[in-house]
Amino acid sequence: MSEPDLRGAPLKGLRVIELARILAGPWIGQTLADLGAEVIKIEAPEGDDTRRWGPPFLDRPLPDGGTERVAAYFHAANRGKTSVTCDFGNADDLARLKDLIATADVVVENFKVGGLRRFGLDYDSLSALNPRLVYASVTGFGQDGPRASQPGYDFLIQGMCGIMDLTGAPEAEPQKVGVAWIDIFTGLYGVIGIQAALAERERSGLGQHVDLSLLDTGVAVLANQAMNCLIGGTVPRRLGNAHPNIVPYQMFPASDGHVIIACGNDRQFAGLCRALGLGPLDADPAFATNPARVSNREALVPRIADATAQRSRAQIIAALEGAGVPAGPINSVADALAEPQVAARGMRIAPEGIPGLRTPISFSRSELSLGRAAPLLGQGLSSKPKAM
Numbered sequence: 001m002s003e004p005d006l007r008g009a010p011l012k013g014l015r016v017i018e019l020a021r022i023l024a025g026p027w028i029g030q031t032l033a034d035l036g037a038e039v040i041k042i043e044a045p046e047g048d049d050t051r052r053w054g055p056p057f058l059d060r061p062l063p064d065g066g067t068e069r070v071a072a073y074f075h076a077a078n079r080g081k082t083s084v085t086c087d088f089g090n091a092d093d094l095a096r097l098k099d100l101i102a103t104a105d106v107v108v109e110n111f112k113v114g115g116l117r118r119f120g121l122d123y124d125s126l127s128a129l130n131p132r133l134v135y136a137s138v139t140g141f142g143q144d145g146p147r148a149s150q151p152g153y154d155f156l157i158q159g160m161c162g163i164m165d166l167t168g169a170p171e172a173e174p175q176k177v178g179v180a181w182i183d184i185f186t187g188l189y190g191v192i193g194i195q196a197a198l199a200e201r202e203r204s205g206l207g208q209h210v211d212l213s214l215l216d217t218g219v220a221v222l223a224n225q226a227m228n229c230l231i232g233g234t235v236p237r238r239l240g241n242a243h244p245n246i247v248p249y250q251m252f253p254a255s256d257g258h259v260i261i262a263c264g265n266d267r268q269f270a271g272l273c274r275a276l277g278l279g280p281l282d283a284d285p286a287f288a289t290n291p292a293r294v295s296n297r298e299a300l301v302p303r304i305a306d307a308t309a310q311r312s313r314a315q316i317i318a319a320l321e322g323a324g325v326p327a328g329p330i331n332s333v334a335d336a337l338a339e340p341q342v343a344a345r346g347m348r349i350a351p352e353g354i355p356g357l358r359t360p361i362s363f364s365r366s367e368l369s370l371g372r373a374a375p376l377l378g379q380g381l382s383s384k385p386k387a388m
Contacts (some may be wrong), residue, residue, distance in 0.1 A: 008366065008367060009034075009036025009366060009369040010035055010036055010363065010366045011035040012036040012037075013036075013038075014032070014037040014038065014106065014198075015038045015040070015103060015104045015106070016032050016037045016039045016040065016105065016106040016107075017040050017042060017097075017100060017101050017106070017107045018040065018041045018042060018081065018107075018108045018109075019042050019107060019108065019109040019110075019111070019116070019121065020041075020138065021043075021048040021049055021110065022048070022049060023077055023154070023180050023183040023184070024110060024138045024184075024186040024187045024190070025108050025109065025110035025190075026041070026048070026050075026077040026078055026187075027186075027187025027190075028136065028138070028190040029078070029081060029108055030079050031187065031191045032106070032191060032194070033079065033369065033372075034358060034361075034368045034369060035359065035361075035368065035369070036368075036369045037106075038082070039080060039081040040082045040084055040381070041078060041082065041083050041375065042084055042085075042086050042097060043083055043084070043085050043377060043378070044086070045085050045087055045378075047083075048074060050073045050074040050077070051070045051074045051377065053071045053074070054072060054073065055071070055072075057069045057070060057072070058070055058071075058354065060376065062376065068376055068377065070374070070377075074374055075374045076356075078374035078375065079351065079356055079370075079372065079373060080369060080370070080371075080372045080374075081372075081374065082379060082380070082381055083375035083376060083377055083378055083379050083380075084100075084380055084381065085377065085378040088119045088121070094119060094120075097121075098126075101121075101126055101129065101130060102129055102130050104130065105198065106133070106134045106136065106194055107133060107134075107135045108136045108138070108190070109135070109136070109138070110138040110139065112149070112151065113149055123135040123137070123209045127207060127209075130207070131205075131206055131207065132201060132205065132206060132207045133207040134194055134197040134198055134201065134207040134208060134210065135207065135209050135210065136190050136194050136209075136210040136212060137209065137211055138187075138190060139152065139212070139213060139214070140152010140153070140156070140214050140215065141214070142212075142216060143209075143211045147215075152213075152214045152215065153214075154180040154181070154214065155176055157182050157214040157215050157218045158176045158177065158182060158218065159174070159176075160215060160218070161182065161215060161218025161222070162218075162222055162225070162226075163177065163181070163182075163218060163222065164176055165236075165237070166225055166236055166238055167238065168238050168240070169238065169240040170237065172238075174238070182217055182218045183214070185217050185218075185221055186212055186213075189212060189220075190210070190212050193210040193212065194210055197210055224244070225244065228245070241260075242297070245294065246262075246263070246264060246290060246294070247263075247290065247293035247294050247297045247300060247301070248261055248269070248272070248293070248297075248300065248301060249261070249263060249264070250301070252304060252308040252309075252316075253309045254311060254312055254313040254315075254316055255309060255310065255311060255312050256312050256313055258313070258330055259308065259313050259316050259327055259328065259329060260327060260328050261304070261308075261316075261325065262326040263326070264326070265290070266289055266290060267324075268324065269282055269287070269290075270282040271320070271323035271324050272304070272320065272325045275319040275322070275325065276307040276308065276311075276319070277307060278304070278307055281300070286299065286300075287300050351370055351372050351373045352371075352372065352373040356373070
């Protein structure tokens with residue numbers, strides 16, 4: 001009996017056809033590609049919309065001597081894939097695509113509900129062609145319900161799911177999260193759903209339809225805020241950088257800017273008091289326990305702020321780290337990318353010389369597949385660009 005192959009990426013040998021564009025669907029594809037799957041991105045002849053979502057743009061040489069200019073946005077979600085162009089209105093292109101899907105394990109699509117049926121690319125049609133196919137659909141509102149036919153975008157769903165009403169200063173307007181948070185979360189839930197369906201396929205021998213909704217995801221990840229509403233019976237509101245259930249757990253002023261202090265338990269609060277010279281507070285019944293601190297946050301927070309405002313950011317962070325209290329800076333994106341811990345974990349990569357960030361999963365034995373950048377448009381299944 002031959003020895004099992006214990007090397008390489010965990011999803012090596014899996015074939016994925018990506019009929020998706022923009023972010024949530026491509027994020028599924030990129031994550032699966034990093035995990036070792038062969039991901040074939042099917043693009044319209046003009047390419048994914050995000051190829052043009054710039055600046056900034058990256059210029060890459062083409063085999064014919066020309067140059068392809070593609071936005072950084074596209075490179076954020078399409079690493080490790082092969083690009084094949086396909087005109088669904090062309091019968092030959094469509095036939096070749098169906099032949100390719102017949103060899104696939106997974107299809108990822110983010111068309112409107114029912115939008116692929118007229119091309120025979122819907123789940124029912126393709127599962128008849130390939131019964132083992134796992135077919136993941138990403139839509140704004142899911143495959144059923146009163147809004148199923150409506151388009152959905154991350155910004156719109158952030159407003160609908162409640163997260164914007166929780167984000168920002170209490171006296172300010174609602175704020176969206178600074179990245180397409182729900183698209184990314186939906187992409188990750190998509191990977192989970194696909195892998196679960198593949199695991200179930202090992203038992204049943206059959207694929208199935210994985211139905212992913214941006215709104216479902218946005219509501220699901222409200223986490224403790226949703227439970228505060230469901231169990232507490234009150235509507236959570238914006239608290240700026242404060243936490244609804246933990247005090248102190250927010251941003252505080254320093255003499256040269258701001259720092260984050262995150263006390264998750266009473267022991268850490270006692271350490272905070274010692275480090276900032278606020279010793280009596282941790283013994284005061286009004287502040288000794290977290291429930292008491294939440295009830296008395298208006299009295300406690302200004303006293304901590306008075307103490308931190310007298311010290312620099314570096315002084316506060318050093319003192320609190322020495323006391324075992326979580327504290328840290330508020331980095332810019334550039335600061336975060338230059339963080340030594342980020343470097344030590346190998347988060348920054350440069351496949352084919354193009355900078356990027358790897359999928360943040362590390363294995364004890366397996367590897368990620370990180371050697372290929374995002375594809376040139378229509379580069380095909382060989383080294384030469386081709387359309388279907």
